[in-house]
Amino acid sequence: MKATRRQVLKAGLAASTVFSPLAISLAQSRPLKMAVLYPLTGPFAFAGQAGLEGLRDATDYFNEVRGGVGGRKVELIVEDTGYDVSRGTAAFNRIISREREDELLFVYGDSTGLSKALAPEIARLQLPYTATSFSTELADPKTYPTIFVFGPTYNDMMAALLQQIRRTKGKARVALVYSNSEFGKDPIPYVKEQAPKLGMEIVAEEVTPLAVPDATALALKLRQANPDFVICHGYVLTVEPLLLRAAREQGMQAVFMGTYYSAELALMQRAGAAADGFIVAYHNPYWYDNLASGIDQLKKFRASKGKDNNYKTTYYVGAYTSCSAIWEAYRRAGAAGKLNRAGVVESLNNMGDWDTGGLIRSLRFVNHRLPYTKLYRANVKTGRFDAITDWVTLG
Amino acid sequence: MDLSLLPQFLITGLSTGALYALITLGFVLVYRATSVVNFAIGEFLLVGAYLVYTFNVAPFNLPLPLAMLVALPVAFLFGWLIERGFVRPLLGRNVVAVIMATIGLVATLDGVAQLVWGADQKAYNGELPGQPIVLGSLVLTARSMWGIVVGIGVALLLIALLRYSRYGVMIRAVSESETAALALGINAPRMVGIVWGLSAALAALGGVLLASASGPGFHVIALGLMVFPVAILGGMDSVPGAVIAGLALGVVQALSTGYLEGSLPGITEAIPFVIVLLVLLLRPYGLFGQSRIERV
Known part of the structure; x- marks a missing residue:
C-alpha cells in the first residue's frame, strides 16, 4: 500500500506531538558543558594540573551544593594542549565540531599564544571564552565581545x-x-x-x-x-x-x-x-588567607568529600574562582530563559552583584577584565x- | 658594547658549557656504541634531576651533593634498563623505526615522570655548598664553580677512562665494530648496557646542576635540547669534540645573552643552531667527527 502525502504529513504531526515533549525533556536533562584546553603535560603542567583540580572542585560544588542549572548538571570536557598552540588549536577544532552549540557554552583556554590564535574564531562563533592568560589584547570587547579575562591584565x-x-x-x-x-x-x-x-x-x-x-x-x-x-x-x-x-x-x-x-x-x-x-x-586569596569566606567554604566542601586541605596553589584558587563565576553565569542565563552563548555573555556582563566570597574583589567587568589586584x-x-x-x- | 663584562660572560659560558659537554658526552657515547640518536636525552636530564630530588627530600633528606652521589647509580640503572627493555629489541631494525621509537620514549618518559613525581613546582632542599668569589666586577658563584669543576672534571676523567681503562677500551672496541668486538670475546651487549647507564648517569649529573637553583621540572628538558647542536658541532661520534663544542657553545650563548639578546630577542636560542648550520656547510661531519665513505 502506498501512503499518500496527506497520510505522511498526518503521521509526522502525530509523531511530533508524541515525541517532542520527550525530545525537549531529553535535551533539558543533558548536561551543559564547558571545554577546557589546559596544559596538562609539558612545561606548564604544574599550572594545568592544579588548575584542573580547581575547575573540578568548582564543578562538583555547583552540581552538588547549588543543584546545577535548574537541575541540569554542568560538566567539563578536558583536552591537554601540552602548552602547544597547534595542539591546542586542534583540540579546539575537535571540540567545536563535535559538541552541540546549545550545550557547549564556554571554552577555557590556556596560553597567551593559544588565546591570540583562537581569538578570531572565538569572535566568529560568538563563543564565550577565557584563558589562563591575562593578555591585555584579549580584554577588548569591541574586537572580541565574548572573551573575558578573570582578573587584571x-x-x-x-x-x-x-x-x-x-x-x-x-x-x-x-x-x-x-x-x-x-x-x-x-x-x-x-x-x-x-x-x-x-x-x-x-x-x-x-x-x-x-x-x-x-x-x-x-x-x-x-x-x-x-x-x-x-x-x-x-x-x-x-x-x-x-x-x-x-x-x-x-x-x-x-x-x-x-x-x-x-x-x-x-x-x-x-x-x-x-x-x-x-x-x-x-588578585585571588592565598589558600592560607583566613579572611576569604570563599576559601573557608571550599575547604569545608573538600573535607566533606574526604579530600585533603593541604596547601593549594594560586593556579588552583584562580581556576576555582573563574569556574565558579562561569557556572554562576550559566545559572543566571538559565534563570533568565537565555541558556545559550549570548545569554552567558550577557550574564557575565552583569555579574557585579555576585558575592565572590573574597575570591576576587568583584565580578564587575570593566572592558571585559577585572581591574583589581593586591600586592x-x-x-x-x-x-x-x-x-x-x-x-x-x-x- | 661593554667589554668590562666580557670576563664574566666567559666564566658563565664556560660553566654552562661544561654542563652541556657533560650531558653531550653521554649522548655521543650512546651514538658511537649503538648508532642510536637518543631524542629522549632531555628526559634523561629530567629523570636524573627528579631522582636527585627524591633523595634530597623526605624521607631521605640527604644534602644535595650526597643526594647527587646516591642518585647516580640509580640513574645508571635507569639507563641500563632503558637499553635492555627499549633499545636492544630495536637494534638492527630500520633506522627510521629506531628514531620513531626514541621519540616515543620521549612521550613515555614525560608521562612516567609526571606520574611518579607529579607536575607541581618543586625545589631542592638546600644548596650546593660553596661561597661566591667576587673579584672586582667578576663573580664566580658556587653554581658556576660546581658546573666547571664537575663538568670539566668528569669529562676529562671519562676521556681518560675510555682511553686507558680495560672497560674503556672494550667500550671503544664495541663503538668501532660490534662484530669485531664480539669476535675478540668482548661481551658487547653488556658494554652497550653500560654505555646507556653511563649516559643516564651523566645526564642526571648535568640535570641536577642545571636545575640546582630553579628546581627540578619540565623546563630542564628545554635546557637539555642544547645537546643536539653541541653533538652535531663536535662531530656526533667524537668524545673530545663534545667537550670542546659544549664549552664553545656555552660561551657563545653567554656572549649572545650579554651583547645581542637586547637588540635581537630570541637570538640566544637560535645562535647555536645557526653556528651548527654554518659549520656543517664547511665540515659535514662536524668539527671533530670522522668522515665516513659510504658505498651505495
Missing part, C-alpha cells in the same frame, strides 16, 4: 607595580626582565610608555628565554644599570630564582617584583633567602606572601 598588574614604586621611591630607576614570548612581551610597551610619565627611568631591559641555565651575567648587567626596582615578567619561576640568587650574591639591593605567575610560594622554596621582599601583583611581599621566614596593600583598583 598584565598591563594592569604592571600598573599596580608602578604605583607601588611611585609610592615607595617616586623617581625611581626601573629595570625590566622578561621572557622572549607572547606572554613575556605582552605588557612591556605599556610599562615603557607609563614609567616615564610617572617620572621613572627604565635603566635596563633584558630579554631572555623562558628558561636559562645561569643568570649570573644577567644579574651583572642589572647591577651595572643600578636600578632601584627590577620587574620580572613572563616566567614561571624558572628564571626568577636564578636571577634573585645571582643578584643577591652580587650584592644588589634593588627590590624585585613580579606578576601573577611569579606569585607562588615555590618562589621562596627555590630562591631561598634571596626571595625575601619580592613583591607580586596577585604581596614574600616573607621567607614564614614561607608566605603577605599582603602589603588593600585592593588596588586600576583604570
